[in-house]
Amino acid sequence: MIVFLRSFIFNIAFNGWTLFCAFLFLPVLVLPRIYVVRIAKIWIYGVVFICEHILGLHINIVGEEKFLTSPVIFASKHQSTWETIIFHYFLKDPSIVLKRDLVWIPFFGWYLKKLRMVPLSRSKKKGVRDLRNLLTAADKAIAEGRPIVIFPEGTRSKPGQPSTYHSGVASLYLHLNIPVIPIAHNSGLFWPRRGFFKYPGCITFELLEPIQPGLSRQAFMRTLETKIETKTTELIDKGTPHVKKP
16 A cells, blocks of 8 residues: 555656656747756756655665766667666756657657757668768767767566667777777566556666776677676666566
C-alpha cells in the first residue's frame, strides 16, 4: 500500500511539474537556445527533488569525475525513462541521441528541437540518411564543446533481459576518434519501463573506464557491450529484492 501511494503521488507530481514547466516556459522558445538549456535545468532539478522527497529514490554516482572528460561520448545502458532525464542534471548541455517520435510530442518535442537533440528513426529505409545526420550533428556538438549521449540498445530493456547493441555508437566512435565512456546502472529496478509503480531506494549509476580510440568496429562493439553488461548484471544483483528479475 505504501508503494502504491508513493507511486500515485509521485506520478501526479512528476506529470504535474512537467506540464507546469512546459506551459510556463513556452515564451522562452522564441529566445536564444541558451535560455531553453537553463529552463531544462530548472525542470530536472524539480524532478530530482520529487524523486528524493516523494518517492524516496536517490542516486549513487560512481566515477562522477569522468563527467568532466572532454570531448567524449557517453554510451549508457537503457532500462527506464530515468536515465534519459538524469544526464541534464550532471552535464551542462548534452547532445542526446533519441527516437525521432519524441520530437513530435506537443510541447515536449518543441523543447527537444530547441535543445538540438539528435533524432533518429527506426526505419531501415532511413538508415543511411539518419547515420549521415547523426555524424553531422555529432561534429557540430563536439565543435560546440557539448558531450554526446547515446543509448546503444536504442530502446529500454528490463533488468536482466538480453538486448541488442546497435552499431550507431561505433560509427560515432570511429568518425569522431574520441573516447567513449560506458555507463552501467540499475534504474530499471526502481523506475521500470511502462510501469505505474516506482520504488524507493538508491540507483547506482557507474561511469566505467573510457574506451580509447583505435579499436576496430567489431572490437569496439564487443568491448562496449561486455563492459556495460558485466557491470549492469553486478549492479542488478546488488539491487533491491522487491523487483522480480527474469
